[in-house]
Amino acid sequence: MDRPNPITKKLLIGFLIALGVGILIPQITTDFTTYQFTLAISYGIAMLGLNILTGYNGQFSVGHSAFFAIGAYTAAIMIEHFAIDPYTSIVIAAFAAFVVGFLFGLPALRLEGLYLALATFGFAVATPQLLKFDAFEHWTGGVQGIFVPKPEPLMEGLSADQSLYYVAMGIMVFLMVVAWSILNSRSGRAMMAIRDNPVAAATMGINLPMVKTTTFGLSAMYAGIGGALFTYSSEFVSPDTFNFFIAVYILVGSVIGGIATIPGVIFGGLFIVFMPNYAQDLKLFFEGTEGPWAAVAGVVPPPWAIFGVMLILVIYFVPFGVWGGIERLWAWTKRRSAG
Amino acid sequence: MDLFFQLTLAGLAIGSIYACVALAVVMIYQATDHFNFAQGEMAMFSTFICWTFLGLGLPVWVAAVLAIGTSFIAGLIIERVIIKPVENAPVLNQIIVFIGLLMIFNNVAGWIWEFTIKPFPSLFPDDFGFKSELIGPHHMGVIALTLTVLLLIFLFFRFTRVGLAMRAAAANPDSARLVGISVGWMLALGWGLAAAVGAVGGILVAPIVYLEPNMMSGVLLYAFAGALLGGVSSPGGAVLGGLIVGVLENWLGQYVPGGSELKLTFALILIVGVLLFKPAGLFGRVVIKRV
Numbered sequence: 136m137d138r139p140n141p142i143t144k145k146l147l148i149g150f151l152i153a154l155g156v157g158i159l160i161p162q163i164t165t166d167f168t169t170y171q172f173t174l175a176i177s178y179g180i181a182m183l184g185l186n187i188l189t190g191y192n193g194q195f196s197v198g199h200s201a202f203f204a205i206g207a208y209t210a211a212i213m214i215e216h217f218a219i220d221p222y223t224s225i226v227i228a229a230f231a232a233f234v235v236g237f238l239f240g241l242p243a244l245r246l247e248g249l250y251l252a253l254a255t256f257g258f259a260v261a262t263p264q265l266l267k268f269d270a271f272e273h274w275t276g277g278v279q280g281i282f283v284p285k286p287e288p289l290m291e292g293l294s295a296d297q298s299l300y301y302v303a304m305g306i307m308v309f310l311m312v313v314a315w316s317i318l319n320s321r322s323g324r325a326m327m328a329i330r331d332n333p334v335a336a337a338t339m340g341i342n343l344p345m346v347k348t349t350t351f352g353l354s355a356m357y358a359g360i361g362g363a364l365f366t367y368s369s370e371f372v373s374p375d376t377f378n379f380f381i382a383v384y385i386l387v388g389s390v391i392g393g394i395a396t397i398p399g400v401i402f403g404g405l406f407i408v409f410m411p412n413y414a415q416d417l418k419l420f421f422e423g424t425e426g427p428w429a430a431v432a433g434v435v436p437p438p439w440a441i442f443g444v445m446l447i448l449v450i451y452f453v454p455f456g457v458w459g460g461i462e463r464l465w466a467w468t469k470r471r472s473a474g
Numbered sequence: 475m476d477l478f479f480q481l482t483l484a485g486l487a488i489g490s491i492y493a494c495v496a497l498a499v500v501m502i503y504q505a506t507d508h509f510n511f512a513q514g515e516m517a518m519f520s521t522f523i524c525w526t527f528l529g530l531g532l533p534v535w536v537a538a539v540l541a542i543g544t545s546f547i548a549g550l551i552i553e554r555v556i557i558k559p560v561e562n563a564p565v566l567n568q569i570i571v572f573i574g575l576l577m578i579f580n581n582v583a584g585w586i587w588e589f590t591i592k593p594f595p596s597l598f599p600d601d602f603g604f605k606s607e608l609i610g611p612h613h614m615g616v617i618a619l620t621l622t623v624l625l626l627i628f629l630f631f632r633f634t635r636v637g638l639a640m641r642a643a644a645a646n647p648d649s650a651r652l653v654g655i656s657v658g659w660m661l662a663l664g665w666g667l668a669a670a671v672g673a674v675g676g677i678l679v680a681p682i683v684y685l686e687p688n689m690m691s692g693v694l695l696y697a698f699a700g701a702l703l704g705g706v707s708s709p710g711g712a713v714l715g716g717l718i719v720g721v722l723e724n725w726l727g728q729y730v731p732g733g734s735e736l737k738l739t740f741a742l743i744l745i746v747g748v749l750l751f752k753p754a755g756l757f758g759r760v761v762i763k764r765v
Contacts, residue, residue, distance in 0.1 A: 195566060197511070197573060249507075252565075256698075257738075257742035257745045264737070265738075268735050379691060380577075386570065387577075394566070436581070437582075437585045439581040440577065443581065446570060447570075447575070450563070450567045450570050
């Protein structure tokens with residue numbers, strides 16, 4: 136079944152090109168667009184977490200917004216109440232999300248497939264209400280949420296948005312390498328063995344509960360880091376930001392990028408952030424035209440309804456996602472040229 | 475003491491709405507082993523359809539019956555067109571299709587009817603000819619109507635040929651196919667019925683929570699909790715589970731400090747707790763898996 140890509144020379148070249156493009160982005164676009172890319176990266180990191188959990192370990196979560204929220208709030212609280220610098224706060228947020236994820240992984244051990252999806256669904260739906268809870272209000276700011284100033288630029292000549300973007304990109308590259316190394320290690324093979332055949336995996340001496348809970352924690356940690364970066368780029372956290380639909384966004388991005396892939400999350404993150412804008416632009420374009428075309432604007436459904444349709448179509452026709460498609464196309468051209 | 479009875483009766487009323495949605499969830503689960511995450515949004519959509527009929531000037535009961543009928547047909551079509559292709563797909567793909575449906579219904583409802591909160595009329599008169607200090611007329615009507623609906627469904631499954639065929643298709647698809655039952659259509663019929671029962675729940679809950687595209691997310695979570703508590707393999711259990719959850723929710727809101735703000739968390743704890751300690755629920759069959 137699906138394994139992480141081996142690092143070939145060509146993949147490495149592609150990766151370096153992507154990195155180059157990534158470094159160029161803030162130089163050639165506005166601060167606002169840079170901010171959007173930072174958002175895409177923060178979602179992308181959360182998707183990477185979901186891919187590790189679902190794509191490589193076979194545990195489902197439709198509640199990653201909860202871990203995203205934990206990371207976001209932990210970072211915000213550290214800065215607001217303890218005056219800890221934003222970068223250390225990311226580490227603390229990651230740790231907090233890991234612990235909660237690990238603990239949530241314990242009951243998840245006994246839940247398979249659908250039931251786990253159900254429990255995580257409950258977690259995601261209950262999160263906004265928990266964040267509003269009176270007893271935590273001193274820490275969470277209740278309904279008002281917490282304002283977090285954008286971290287100061289790390290280098291002279293960079294705006295706050297540009298600096299944050301580079302930090303986020305660095306973290307994402309680092310986390311992708313970490314994910315790749317873990318998945319290619321003994322523990323990674325254990326994760327995949329559990330996904331493919333839990334009974335056989337147990338027979339081979341894999342400690343199922345340990346691997347599954349740790350994977351859950353790891354996945355939550357990724358989501359938490361994504362959440363912390365999300366907080367910095369949007370400068371604000373509030374309970375209703377982290378509703379169930381954030382979990383859906385993460386899931387949609389993962390599936391569209393390719394659920395059992397690492398590079399796919401780049402496409403997933405970009406998709407989630409930029410496609411709604413394009414859909415909106417399209418609507419505005421039609422509204423701006425005259426004659427029969429203007430009527431089209433009235434029947435363009437809202438972006439997220441279109442994504443619902445796309446999600447279902449992707450599952451029908453390209454369940455391997457964008458990156459899976461690229462891989463298949465690559466393999467096909469190689470066969471063509473060889474034959 | 476009056477407060478306690480008021481709470482309990484109101485809990486039973488809201489619980490019977492959960493029971494409707496829980497029953498819808500269980501009906502689909504029994505037939506296909508899916509949890510329909512879109513069940514709540516489908517019920518919400520049905521309620522909006524009812525609202526549209528009301529806007530055309532139809533009497534409230536006519537509008538409700540038309541909306542429930544429309545939901546039945548829509549449920550049937552959804553199964554045939556959208557769910558059938560992933561019947562044998564991995565669990566993840568199925569969950570994703572349900573999430574896709576959830577998004578579509580939620581956003582299309584917001585698009586057509588907007589996200590503003592709308593009041594929704596009760597199906598029942600303000601006065602049944604007698605009054606009670608303990609329970610309002612809407613809640614009284616809700617309990618009576620849901621019990622009737624549930625009884626009808628029970629009679630349908632127990633005493634009609636189609637009901638029997640549907641049970642056969644769910645219990646043992648292969649054998650059912652051999653005796654000439656069209657299993658695919660029975661599943662579709664199950665979806666239609668579930669959509670219709672869910673619509674009843676939506677129309678009954680709308681006067682209480684007001685009509686808006688996100689009105690069902692909490693209700694669905696309680697319905698899941700109720701279904702699991704009663705046992706996902708037992709429709710009767712799911713109904714009872716829904717009622718229990720409704721009553722517990724009301725008690726919690728009143729008697730536990732801070733409880734009214736943690737109702738959803740309570741549902742989450744209930745779900746995880748039941749799955750951990752009594753996965754078959756109170757009335758469900760224990761599933762024994764051979765490895």
